[in-house]
Amino acid sequence: MSRRDAFAPDDDMLTVDAALAALLRAAQPVTGTELLGLTGALGRVLAEDIVSGRAVPPHDNAAVDGYAVFADDLDPREGARLPVTGRIPAGQPLGRLARRGEALRIFTGAPVPAGPDTILPQEVCVAADGMVVLPPERRGANLRRAGEDIQAGATVLRRGVRLRPQELGLAASIGVGRLRVFRPVRVAIFSTGDEVRDPGDLADAGAIYDSNRFVLHGLLRGLGCAVSDFGIVPDRQEAVAETLARAGWGHDLVLTSGGVSAGDEDHVRAAVGTLGALDFWRIAIRPGRPLAFGRVGEAAFLGLPGNPVASMTTFLIFARPLLLTMAGATLVTPRFYPVVAGFAAKKRPGRREYLRASLRPGPDGALVAERFPFEGSGILTSMTASDGLIDLPEALAGVAPGDLVRFLPFSEVL
Numbered sequence: 001m002s003r004r005d006a007f008a009p010d011d012d013m014l015t016v017d018a019a020l021a022a023l024l025r026a027a028q029p030v031t032g033t034e035l036l037g038l039t040g041a042l043g044r045v046l047a048e049d050i051v052s053g054r055a056v057p058p059h060d061n062a063a064v065d066g067y068a069v070f071a072d073d074l075d076p077r078e079g080a081r082l083p084v085t086g087r088i089p090a091g092q093p094l095g096r097l098a099r100r101g102e103a104l105r106i107f108t109g110a111p112v113p114a115g116p117d118t119i120l121p122q123e124v125c126v127a128a129d130g131m132v133v134l135p136p137e138r139r140g141a142n143l144r145r146a147g148e149d150i151q152a153g154a155t156v157l158r159r160g161v162r163l164r165p166q167e168l169g170l171a172a173s174i175g176v177g178r179l180r181v182f183r184p185v186r187v188a189i190f191s192t193g194d195e196v197r198d199p200g201d202l203a204d205a206g207a208i209y210d211s212n213r214f215v216l217h218g219l220l221r222g223l224g225c226a227v228s229d230f231g232i233v234p235d236r237q238e239a240v241a242e243t244l245a246r247a248g249w250g251h252d253l254v255l256t257s258g259g260v261s262a263g264d265e266d267h268v269r270a271a272v273g274t275l276g277a278l279d280f281w282r283i284a285i286r287p288g289r290p291l292a293f294g295r296v297g298e299a300a301f302l303g304l305p306g307n308p309v310a311s312m313t314t315f316l317i318f319a320r321p322l323l324l325t326m327a328g329a330t331l332v333t334p335r336f337y338p339v340v341a342g343f344a345a346k347k348r349p350g351r352r353e354y355l356r357a358s359l360r361p362g363p364d365g366a367l368v369a370e371r372f373p374f375e376g377s378g379i380l381t382s383m384t385a386s387d388g389l390i391d392l393p394e395a396l397a398g399v400a401p402g403d404l405v406r407f408l409p410f411s412e413v414l
Contacts, residue, residue, distance in 0.1 A: 013284040015394060016317065016352040022279065023293055023318055024332070026300070027325040030252060032183040038168045043224040044181035045328040046167075050157040052174040055147035060112040062088075063142040067125055067132055068104040068116040071139035079135040084127065088113075103132050112143060119143050150174060160330030162224075182328040187220050188247035188299070189213060190230035192240060192258045192268055193306070198232065211380055212257040212304075212311045219315055220255075222414060223323050241271040248275065248297025252326055255319065258306030268303050272296055284351045284394065287377035288314035300326075307377035313354050313389065316413050334413050336391055336406040342368040345392075345399045352394050356386040357407065369407055388412070 014022070033047040062068065068088070074080050082103040088094050090109040098104065098115040106112065106119065119142035126133040150156055156170055163179070171179060196210045197203050210232055220227045228251065233243045247254045256268055269292055272278050278294035281303070285291075287310035292303035302319055304311045316334075324332040340362060347353055356372040369390055372382045388409040392399065399405060 041179045047180045055152045056150035062106045064121045066121040068106045071118040184226040186251045187225045187253045188228045188251040194235045237267040240267045248299045251299045253300045257304045257311045308380040309377040339367045339369045339407040341403045343371040353392040355390040356382045
């Protein structure tokens with residue numbers, strides 16, 4: 001008798017795409033907002049469009065330290081020798097009209113008066129005794145025009161964008177010092193298991209230290225969530241149900257790891273059923289088949305697998321887009337990149353698989369993915385030794401060296 005693959009997809013299993021679509025349909029975005037200074041808005045989701053009240057740059061200005069001249073004063077072959085008749089530091093306009101036949105000493109960012117249309121870098125010029133020798137230069141060189149970055153009245157940031165440092169800098173460049181953002185998604189987390197201990201506690205025979213909660217806490221904080229940690233809950237349905245009931249109040253999502261498979265000691269799934277509703281829990285995915293979604297009280301519920309790699313992988317694939325949708329973000333799907341497989345692998349059709357892999361440059365410079373040598377979903381070192389995940393879709397039966405595969409860098413989602 002052949003042994004059945006424990007991870008083989010059953011007919012009643014959901015595909016990854018179907019499960020994710022169900023999650024996002026059920027997501028209830030937060031509606032509350034708050035006004036934050038730029039330094040406090042990093043990682044938050046913008047709650048309203050931002051329209052610029054001014055042009056950026058607000059005036060024509062110099063891109064280099066050098067000399068501002070009329071291009072028509074330069075001979076196209078020999079340049080010119082002109083008197084230096086003015087000096088324009090940044091933030092200090094010339095204070096008069098510019099004249100043909102003169103060169104104006106100017107510094108980076110300084111406003112260019114009407115008339116001069118070309119800036120020559122000081123490195124190519126020779127100045128002495130109030131005169132400067134200028135080489136030929138094309139019209140408009142090193143001159144930044146008013147509004148070339150942003151026009152007054154332009155919408156520079158859209159509602160739903162997750163604010164990165166560059167978005168904060170863009171807001172600052174138009175004089176906006178505070179942004180209205182959606183309030184954080186409030187998430188309650190806990191782990192389950194009589195064998196699980198907190199780091200620093202005495203680990204007796206058969207005990208393991210809880211890594212999942214700290215991984216999840218870090219992932220949630222990276223998404224700007226407000227996290228409540230309910231610790232480790234014993235493997236008793238009464239204890240799990242009591243903790244779930246408390247966590248369901250005052251939170252938008254309850255996120256757990258472990259206790260959602262079909263074992264006798266996996267009580268989370270049963271407890272959710274008594275307190276709310278469970279929508280699905282079996283997905284054709286490896287690692288991470290036991291995953292549950294539903295509601296507990298007023299909060300959504302997402303139960304991740306207990307194995308560390310499966311827990312982190314399913315967070316990135318399912319919990320991350322769910323949380324971004326709940327936070328009001330419009331872009332929730334990460335980008336996958338095509339890379340060359342540097343390995344061979346067989347795969348069961350009908351199941352989505354995520355392989356841990358590192359990248360190296362190939363002979364032609366193209367990135368080549370090398371698979372982590374061990375597949376176990378309890379090997380957390382594989383997540384620190386790898387650069388990301390290779391996504392093998394359901395229809396695929398295998399990978400050969402040289403095939404193009406989809407790669408999700410951890411830098412894209414962490």
